[in-house]
Amino acid sequence: MDSGISLQNRSVTRRIAEGCLLLGLNKKGVTERLSTNTVYSTNDTVILPCDQLSNEPIVRQGPENYSTYGYGEIIDPKFSKSKRLSIMHVNGSHQYNLQIRNFSSEDEGHFKCIRGGSLKGVKEEFFTLTIRTRPINLRIEEEDSQHIVYGYLNRVLKLSCTVIHGIPNGKLVWMVNNKTLEEETSALLVYSFKPKQEDHLQNYTCATKSDIAQYSMERTVQLFVYMLPIVSISFNKLLGIPEGEDLSLYCNYSSNHQVKELKWEKMFLHNSQLDERSPYLNLKSINRQNAGKYKCTVTNMAGIASDIVNIEVNYPPTVHATFEDRGSYKQLNCLANGVPDQYIFTQWEHRSDYSDLIRYLPDNGIGKLILPNTLGKTDRHHDRGFYICQASNNVSLNGSNSFIRGVYFLKAQGKPYFVTSNNNTQYGIKGQHGNLTVDFVSFPEFRNIFIIGGDMINSSDNYNLETMSVMDKVYNKTVFVNGSRLVIPMNIKYENDFRSYIIKLSNQFGSATFNISLRSVSCPETPEIMKIMPKESKVIVQWRARFHGGFRQSFFIQCRRRDVQYWNTIVVSDPRMHIDSIDGLTPGTEYFIRIYSKNIIGKSDLRDVILIKTGATKDSDSENLVFLVLIVPFLIAIGVLYWQYKNVGFGAVEHNDNEMQNNGEPNAVAQNLDIPVYSSIDRRANLSIEHIVSYSTTPKRKPNYLKKRNGNIGQIVKCYYFI
Structure with missing residues (x-):
């Protein structure tokens, strides 16, 4: 009997192969493809429909690798699951449906229905069968080992729930007291909200929802809402204190749970933590470096809260002066920085390079000075020098002067000029070497020197130059200024060397000249x-x-x-x-x-x-x-x-x-x-000059026998002797 069945199975298999071959020889190409994905549970009965389009029998293929299951109404008996497979056909209809009984993992995969003929071509319809599965690994990301989630009052909290879905995908749902808060078909569901005080110790549940079961999996956590402490130092946030006095601050706080830490900080440019852990902060003999903001910070399980108070220490200002060149006028500013920030300004002092007082200049009341343009002075950069202002906020230390000085050195520039202390008349001695000497001021440095004498103009490079303090009359005050001394050597050979000379200096701003009359100052020459x-x-x-x-x-x-x-x-x-x-x-x-x-x-x-x-x-x-x-x-x-x-x-x-x-x-x-x-x-x-003397002309000396004695020896000479 087994051999008969085997012969019959081989005959069916052969007929299926011939049908497939015939279908393959006659088809003109695939003209249509349909695809369907279907999920079934284990032991379900699955029907894969397929309509016959021509007289050609339908070929059924399936896993694995599209193996041929049947031809027409015939199922190939060589497959182990052939007993669970059958072709369902009703006489008179074109449907030839493949029925799979007791669906299992063995049946998962891709199925294909091939139909067609010589006129209409070949059409293929695909089916993908998958076994339905349940979701796994449902988790709430924020929970700890005690299934507690921590949040902060009035701060955004995100509750994240994740799952590995089964087949087909299901939904995730956030609920509280059986009330749905958030629902989404996703493997991750985040519920964001700001906890309120009534949310403290509330239970939140995350569950899966699918076609198999309403809530196949769920997980519940408890929300613990942390409350920040309340901190207060003083109702008045600005506290003023004179420099040198003691200061005591108290940090008052409250918390709905245990405090972990209390500390004081100075809110300077670089925060400096004070070594003070008690609610009291005591500062002895406070000074200006202690001024600023002080913060008391309290930390609990909810977080950190703090309060700040600003300590103002009254002290005299620091003062410095600045300069602005605004083209049409020049302005000096007296900038003061002290506490309190209200100042009194005195008149300005203008001093030379060597701190000699030149003049006083009035302040406009707010620490500003506009330099006047004085003809013959400003163009000679007489404005050069130190400008000193003084400011006070009526705060003094240890009884000292409350006015503080600010200094600015104005580097005024202009064409060179010769100082007023120069001598237009200078002296030399004929036949000796002498010098023409002049003092001058030039900022920037001079470029050229010319000596003009008579009809000659010479550019001199034979000179000595020394930077030194020179005396000048600046704004009608004789002071020492930073200048130079120019010494031009001269070889005085002739009388006509004693004449007028013009010294000319020039820099990038212009030139200046100075006249020198060189005069002799010597004994006369022997006639x-x-x-x-x-x-x-x-x-x-x-x-x-x-x-x-x-x-x-x-x-x-x-x-x-x-x-x-x-x-x-x-x-x-x-x-x-x-x-x-x-x-x-x-x-x-x-x-x-x-x-x-x-x-x-x-x-x-x-x-x-x-x-x-x-x-x-x-x-x-x-x-x-x-x-x-x-x-x-x-x-x-x-x-x-x-x-x-x-x-x-x-x-x-x-x-x-x-x-x-x-x-x-x-x-x-x-x-x-x-x-x-x-x-x-x-x-x-010891005769003095122009004493008149007379004496006998008879000398007492040894006799000279060659000298002829004259009768007039012994007479008095009547010419006068001037020593």
Whole structure:
């Protein structure tokens, strides 16, 4: 019998295969596909409908991998579940429905119904069968191990419920007292609300809802609403206290449950926690650094609450000055910062770079100063310097002055200027090196220096520059300012070097000039003797005046006999005259003649000594001059040399050259002459300038046998000596 059934099954299988082959050979292509997803419970009876579209039998395929279950009304018996499968057909209808009895996990998968023919093509209809399952892992995210959820009064609380849904998906529901709060088809349901006081210890339930059961799973938690503490320090949130006094603060609080912590904080730029845990905060001898906001913070299970009080410490202000350049005017501001914030301002002080007081300037009452534009002052940057303001809020420390200073240094700029302490007249000495010196102020630094003298304009780079304090008159006050001293070296060679010079300085703002008149400040130069005309009892002297040294000069003619050591001086009565005579001379006598000049500085050099001899006869002036200058000295020299050779020796020779070089006191060693007895008396007399003296011309000395004795020895010379 089994073999018969087997033969029958093989025959059915063959017929199904031939039908499938025939259907595949005749189809023109798939023209339509339908798909259906269906969920069933275990042991359900499942019917998969399929309509016949032609005379071609319907082919049924299913899991796994679309295996062919049947052809037409025939089910392939080779499948183990073939006994639970059957084709349901009613005569006269086109429906051939596949029936699956006792649906199980073995039947889950994809099924296909293939129908069609040569005219209409092939149509496929798909079915996906799935076993229905229950949801699992229902959780409330916020609950703790005691199934409690914590929330805060009047603050948003989110209750999150999650589940792994079964098949098909169900819904999640939040409920309280069987009242639905939130419902959604989702694996996550969040219910947001703000707990109120009556929500404290309320039960909240999350449940699943599906077609299988109304509430197949549910979970309940209890809400604990935390209440923040109430904190108060003072009803008055601003407390004022003088600096140096003690301060005591009390933190008053209440809480519906246990307090965990109490602490004080200073609300400064960087919060600084005080080491104070009690409700009392005591500050000894409070100072300005203690001013500010103080916060008392209380922490409980609900959270943190705090209260703040602002402590105002009264103290004198700190003051500083600022500057604003607004184009048309310049403004200084006196900024004060103290407690209380109400100030009195005094007048401004303007001081130099070296803190010398220049002027007082009025304040406008609110700590502002508009600098006046003063012609000739502002353009010389005389506004440069320190500006000092003073402000007070009537708070003083330990009885000190309540006015506090603020300082601003104004770096005013402008074209250079020469300070008022400069001298327009400066002095030098001919033949020596000198300087032109000027003090000036230049901000910014100067760029060029020009020296203008006569018709010449020279750009000088030969100068010395020193930064230093210079004296200037600023707004009619003589003060020291920050400036520079310019020193221009000069080599004074000629008289015309004493003239006017213009010093010109320039910077990026402009230029300034200063006139200097260079004057001589020296002794006059020695006049030059042009001609000497000796007579019997007088000598006429003619000379040429030389450089006067910068001042009016007077002329003096000096003479002395050759055998006398002291000069007699004759004052030229009219300085404009360059010729004069010496009277009362002894005829036929040798004299030394010289001339000098004097101004308020002093005398010129004593030089150009000329030896002359007054005439014994009325010879012509020219003959006497030639004889005296040329012949007489030559004969005297020969006689002296001869006398030394015969009697004394060369050591006793008089040196006329030394006599002619003597411009003051005689040098006895150089001349090898005995000093007259009266010379020591004259020295002890300590004669002053222009004392008139006379003395005997008879010297006490060793006899000179070569010298001719004159009959006029012992007479008094009538020319005067001026020391």
